[in-house]
Amino acid sequence: MKDKKKILAGLVVFIAVITFPFWFNMGKAAPAPELELTAEAKAAKSCVMPTEYMKVEHMQLLDVWRHNVVRRGERMFVNTDGKLFNMSLSNTCLDCHSNKEKFCDRCHDYASVRPYCWDCHIDSPKGE
Amino acid sequence: MNKNYMVSLIAVIVLFLIAYVGTQQGAGLQVLFGIIVPYLAIILFVVGFARRVMGWSRSAVPFRITTTCGQQSSLPWFKQAKIDNPSSTLAVIIRMFLEIVCFRSLFRNTRMRLSGGTRMTHQMELFLWIGALAFHYAFFAVVVRHLRFFTEPVPIFVTLLEQVDGFMRIEVLYDIVQAGLPGVYMSGLVLLAAVLYLFLRRVFIPQVRYISLAADFFPLFLIVGIALSGIFMRYFAKVDIVAIKELTMGLVTFRPSVPEGVSAVFFAHMFLVSILLAYFPFSKLMHLGGVFLSPTRNMTGNTRQVRHVNPWNYPVKVHTYDEYEDDFREKMVEAGLPVVKMPEEQA
Numbered sequence: 001m002k003d004k005k006k007i008l009a010g011l012v013v014f015i016a017v018i019t020f021p022f023w024f025n026m027g028k029a030a031p032a033p034e035l036e037l038t039a040e041a042k043a044a045k046s047c048v049m050p051t052e053y054m055k056v057e058h059m060q061l062l063d064v065w066r067h068n069v070v071r072r073g074e075r076m077f078v079n080t081d082g083k084l085f086n087m088s089l090s091n092t093c094l095d096c097h098s099n100k101e102k103f104c105d106r107c108h109d110y111a112s113v114r115p116y117c118w119d120c121h122i123d124s125p126k127g128e
Numbered sequence: 129m130n131k132n133y134m135v136s137l138i139a140v141i142v143l144f145l146i147a148y149v150g151t152q153q154g155a156g157l158q159v160l161f162g163i164i165v166p167y168l169a170i171i172l173f174v175v176g177f178a179r180r181v182m183g184w185s186r187s188a189v190p191f192r193i194t195t196t197c198g199q200q201s202s203l204p205w206f207k208q209a210k211i212d213n214p215s216s217t218l219a220v221i222i223r224m225f226l227e228i229v230c231f232r233s234l235f236r237n238t239r240m241r242l243s244g245g246t247r248m249t250h251q252m253e254l255f256l257w258i259g260a261l262a263f264h265y266a267f268f269a270v271v272v273r274h275l276r277f278f279t280e281p282v283p284i285f286v287t288l289l290e291q292v293d294g295f296m297r298i299e300v301l302y303d304i305v306q307a308g309l310p311g312v313y314m315s316g317l318v319l320l321a322a323v324l325y326l327f328l329r330r331v332f333i334p335q336v337r338y339i340s341l342a343a344d345f346f347p348l349f350l351i352v353g354i355a356l357s358g359i360f361m362r363y364f365a366k367v368d369i370v371a372i373k374e375l376t377m378g379l380v381t382f383r384p385s386v387p388e389g390v391s392a393v394f395f396a397h398m399f400l401v402s403i404l405l406a407y408f409p410f411s412k413l414m415h416l417g418g419v420f421l422s423p424t425r426n427m428t429g430n431t432r433q434v435r436h437v438n439p440w441n442y443p444v445k446v447h448t449y450d451e452y453e454d455d456f457r458e459k460m461v462e463a464g465l466p467v468v469k470m471p472e473e474q475a
Contacts, residue, residue: 003185003189004185004186007181007182007184007185007421008182008185010181010420011177011178011181011182011417014177014417015174015177015178018173018174019174020275021275021278021279021380022380024279024283025278025279025280025377025380025381028280028381029381029383030280030377030381031374032370032371032373032374032387033370055368055389056366056367056368056369057366059309059310060306060309060366063299063301063306063309064301064306067301107369107370109281110280110370110373111276111369111370111373112276112282112286112287112290113310113369114287114291
């Protein structure tokens with residue numbers, strides 16, 4: 001009918017919008033970020049918990065740590081192997097992982113995550 | 129028990145299990161559920177959507193059937209309801225825009241009741257409107273938010289929406305229950321609540337249950353399944369986001385690969401989304417395109433100012449009375465029948 005052109009135009013706009021991810025990333029390869037471990041981290045072999053656990057649960061662990069330190073005044077963390085750690089982002093985590101830009105930020109930027117850790121922890125390596 | 133929703137529920141559970149079991153370690157169908165099915169679903173969605181809309185564009189639009197919700201444009205001293213009974217293209221555009229973003233026709237929903245046993249009353253019934261608004265906007269926010277898995281770098285409008293959506297920070301930290309990390313997105317919870325409301329409404333209101341078919345329940349359960357599996361992966365059984373983004377980015381940059389460490393729940397989640405996309409063009413969900421073509425809303429109500437000629441009128445071969453009389457004038461006069469023109473005048 002006489003509105004066919006308008007409908008076709010609308011359809012073209014719709015298809016352009018829904019295929020946004022395809023043309024937005026055109027010609028770009030977006031490889032997964034590679035993390036760099038510092039010498040200390042490599043030497044330690046294992047984090048406070050196994051890597052698989054840390055990969056997906058680190059934010060939960062850090063939040064529980066904060067809760068235990070700030071609300072309960074508990075400082076010691078015992079992991080599944082019975083090893084003791086000081087519950088501290090600045091002194092324990094960032095001691096090994098002192099390369100925030102090449103460790104924390106790479107995945108956070110890739111996954112568009114903005115953790116509010118760095119709102120307070122300005123003693124992070126680049127925070128001065 | 130009602131076979132319409134039981135069949136739909138079982139279908140969604142079976143679909144979920146197919147993908148979940150198929151991508152377990154050892155079953156090895158990751159390539160099928162992670163690459164082939166999503167591509168097929170996108171192709172089906174785009175091609176099916178375009179075919180459906182172009183089919184509609186060929187159908188007949190005979191006459192103005194505008195729903196008039198106010199005074200039509202008339203003599204100068206009558207105040208016209210410019211948007212509810214539009215007579216100009218601009219007013220139609222405003223009307224369509226408000227219909228699409230505010231669902232005004234749902235707002236007019238009423239419920240008939242007998243008051244005092246005999247008197248029929250019409251009452252405002254806004255819950256469907258509220259539920260529909262919550263559902264559609266939450267779904268939209270969820271879809272836009274998911275662009276963070278399909279773009280690199282992530283565009284600013286996505287990160288802005290994430291910040292607005294995650295405005296309410298809810299962290300529950302007891303020894304037994306720990307939830308709320310990573311940051312809670314309101315849209316996911318609103319989506320789940322709204323879709324459950326839309327489902328329960330179909331079950332508990334007898335008149336609505338009577339007109340509900342499997343085609344109404346199936347998409348609802350599908351969306352419940354998608355929302356539940358998404359919420360489960362985000363807040364409860366956390367998944368390796370970086371590996372998942374590697375997979376989704378592979379899809380949109382046409383370099384598909386299945387990285388290590390992608391969980392079966394994710395494949396099931398993506399399979400349900402693929403089913404939704406593939407099912408879309410063949411279902412009632414096409415109201416996404418159809419709302420733009422509602423003839424009761426997208427036409428001007430100007431039947432008294434403009435003469436509308438049926439657009440497919442073809443030239444009909446006619447034989448007028450004058451021509452008929454020319455053919456038979458002499459015979460008619462002989463038979464004593466009255467004629468318009470006398471033969472003498474013709475001569």
